[in-house]
Amino acid sequence: MIDDSAKAAARLLSWYDRNRRDLPWRAKPGEAVDPYRVWLSEIMLQQTTVPAAAPYFRNFTERWPTVRALAEAPLDDLLVAWAGLGYYARARNLHKCAQAVVSLHDGRFPGDEAALLELPGIGAYTAAAITAIAFARKATVVDGNVERVIARVFAVADPLPNVKPTLRKLAATLTPDERPGDYAQAMMDLGATVCTPRKPKCMLCPWTEFCEARAAGIAETLPRKVAKTEKPTRRGTAYWLLNPDGAVLLRRRVESGLLGGMTEIPSTAWQAEAPDGAALAVHQPLALSWRALPGLVRHTFSHFHLELAIVTAQAGDGWREAEGLWVPIDRLSDQALPSVMVKVARHALAHA
């Protein structure tokens, strides 16, 4: 077991110095840390892999180099730029947070956890990460990586999420006073590259000698998690409607909830039962004779599977009566289309 937390921290920091990864948001040695870039990267990395976030981070920082620039941009520009990254409430809160930093803090991020926690989209993890990485102040960062490392080092067998407070307390006992930012990133790097969910590389681990789970031969089985509820399937039909100019009808979804504020191809409600003829008539954007396209578009969201049928029609006179916006096919990339809608558009273009 770990009987000397200072020694454990030193061992981890030494490992970190020898295995430092070059990531787009990581300041080079000697380079000043920009809290704006730390914050932006932490939001993008929530439940998101490094390869997925990296191109979005480059695009955002090039286009909006400061929090003030981001605050002054129209929300819809952020949603277009965020499209495809998922969890779109993050983009809405990103905008709110940038505006709060400008209006409440004169354009500078606050440097303590309590003040950061007040900002939209910043929770316990992100507040600690910004405090440690951007402001070099002591804070215990607990993300999925840290939970896994701590559960293994201390052989905590109680399942998540209930055991989370216990893991947090244990993690705090190891946090050193020195180099808080490097230590936070070292813990996450250790979890991401060595103490991995499957087949942990214990031979390369700086903590292998005092890891209780490794000693007990149960490292790969930790942390335990309560079984998740099964995902239901919902079904719907999307309307691929073209006007005489060859533009397609799109709509803006409501601000809250699933894909809030994003652009969609008009469709019926998504329910357990596929829509019947009456439902198709109720939801159609124009009263027309629709032709069914072959196949289905399948997509899985965080908590349900979706099966979408697609019907198509050509609007004649009166196309202006439809509710929504008409977008030329070659301008679809300017829209805030989430991945599921990109799938629908591709399917329609391939089969229409």
Add this chain to the structure above:
DNA sequence: AAACCGTGGTC
């Protein structure tokens, strides 16, 4: 407090 909220890669 449990549900909601995306996506793409991996095995």
Add this chain to the structure above:
DNA sequence: TGACCAAGGTT
């Protein structure tokens, strides 16, 4: 091939 997984937060 379908379940699991990733630098979580909000309601």
